Amino acid sequence: xxxxxxxxxxxxxxxxxxxxxxxxxxxxxxxxxxxxxxxxxxxxxxxxxxxxxxxxxxxxxxxxxxxxxxxxxxxxxxxxxxxxxxxxxxxxxxxxxxxxxxxxxxxxxxxxxxxxxxxxxxxxxxxxxxxxxxxxxxxxxxxxxxxxxxxxxxxxxxxxxxxxxxxxxxxxxxxxxxxxxxxxxxxxxxxxxxxxxxxxxxxxxxxxxxxxxxxxxxxxxxxxxxxxxxxxxxxxxxxxxxxxxxxxxxxxxxxxxxxxxxxxx
Numbered sequence: 001x002x003x004x005x006x007x008x009x010x011x012x013x014x015x016x017x018x019x020x021x022x023x024x025x026x027x028x029x030x031x032x033x034x035x036x037x038x039x040x041x042x043x044x045x046x047x048x049x050x051x052x053x054x055x056x057x058x059x060x061x062x063x064x065x066x067x068x069x070x071x072x073x074x075x076x077x078x079x080x081x082x083x084x085x086x087x088x089x090x091x092x093x094x095x096x097x098x099x100x101x102x103x104x105x106x107x108x109x110x111x112x113x114x115x116x117x118x119x120x121x122x123x124x125x126x127x128x129x130x131x132x133x134x135x136x137x138x139x140x141x142x143x144x145x146x147x148x149x150x151x152x153x154x155x156x157x158x159x160x161x162x163x164x165x166x167x168x169x170x171x172x173x174x175x176x177x178x179x180x181x182x183x184x185x186x187x188x189x190x191x192x193x194x195x196x197x198x199x200x201x202x203x204x205x206x207x208x209x210x211x212x213x214x215x216x217x218x219x220x221x222x223x224x225x226x227x228x229x230x231x232x233x234x235x236x237x238x239x240x241x242x243x244x245x246x247x248x249x250x251x252x253x254x255x256x257x258x259x260x261x262x263x264x265x
Contacts, residue, residue, distance in 0.1 A: 020048065026058050033068045033077050037200075038190060038229045040074040071230040076190065076200065093223035093247035098122045100245050100265055101185060101221055107150070108132055109182040112211045113141055115166030115204075116187035118221050120144060126151060135179050137167040137207050154179075161203060168203035176210035184215035190229040191222050193257045196238050198231040205233040212236055220262075221245040227254060238262050 020028065025048050032039050041059070045052045059075045062068045068075040098121040105111065105122070108131045113119045115138030123134070123141045129150030136142050137156040145153040158172025186208055188197030197220055199205040212218050212235075220241045227246075238261040245265045248255060255264055 022058070025050070026061060029055075029058055030062055030067045033062070033075055036225060038071075038074060038076045038225060038231075040225075040228055042073075044074075069232075071190070072192065073228045073230075076229060076231055093225075094118045094121050096247040097221045097223060097245055098125050101219065102126070104183065104219060104243075105129070105185075106132065106182055110135070110179055112136065112176065112179070112181045112184045112215065113138065114184075114186040114208055114211065115139075115141060115164065118187040118223070119185050122185060122221075133179075135176070135181070135211075137172050137176065137211075139165050139167065156207070158207075161201065164201070164204065166204060166207070168201075168207055172207050173210040176207055177214055179214060181211065181215040183217040183219055184211045185219050185221065186211070186235075187221050188226060188235060189231040191220075191226045191258075192228065192230045193261070195230060195234055196241070197222070197235045199233045199235055200231045202233040205235045208235050212240060217242045219243045219245060223247050224252075224254060227258075 029039065029044065041052050041055045044055045059068060059070055062075065063070050068077060094117065097118055101122045102125055105126060107129055110133040113123055113134055113136040115136065120138060120141045124144040126145065126148055129148065132150055133152045133154060134145055135154045135156065137158060139155070139160065142153050142155045145151050156167050156172040156175035158167035159169040161168050189200045190198045192198065199208070218236065218241050224247055241262050243265055244258060244262045246255065250264045258264060
């Protein structure tokens with residue numbers, strides 16, 4: 001049952017039966033990596049009905065062709081994806097995460113939001129703020145809050161990363177470090193048991209680290225497809241993260257390894 005649940009998201013995105021020719025299988029993997037940003041070997045093996053060794057060979061071929069980069073447990077797309085594409089991925093999971101995060105947002109005080117599409121959904125849901133300052137490096141996140149009653153939205157400034165829409169660079173880092181935050185709400189491109197959260201671009205990780213340095217609490221929010229994967233640039237250690245929020249039930253077996261490292265909601 002757990003394996004079936006883990007693979008449900010991939011099945012929804014596959015339009016044909018699991019058993020395919022090698023050419024069809026590799027082509028579909030390429031589309032999945034481009035669409036989702038990251039894939040896991042065990043999920044792909046179950047959905048295509050082949051061995052994990054076969055999947056590894058397929059991913060090696062995609063890497064050689066320049067469509068993906070192999071990481072421990074799977075593969076990720078090369079480089080950050082455009083914000084519009086990321087916003088569409090796992091929309092149901094991100095909405096569920098936003099529902100879990102919303103009670104954690106205080107009515108007053110100062111918090112920071114990263115530029116991820118997961119936290120964007122949280123920002124667009126705020127409805128009970130009274131005197132809340134929200135600092136973000138996300139252009140779309142900022143605009144989703146600028147007319148929200150009780151919220152003072154502040155944009156860090158910086159250089160826009162054209163593929164992700166986030167603001168990065170020295171100006172964004174300095175601005176992020178200029179406030180004292182009650183909570184930093186962040187997502188990640190990948191989450192690995194050994195190396196923690198990571199990002200597809202170093203500039204993204206630098207701004208997130210800046211937010212975290214002056215935050216009393218750090219809440220990391222990732223959907224289940226990010227579990228067990230690695231991206232390019234490390235962000236935080238598990239010791240720095242106070243709470244992990246996913247779209248899964250907190251008792252889900254896929255979270256077993258993480259329970260020893262961080263509190264899970």
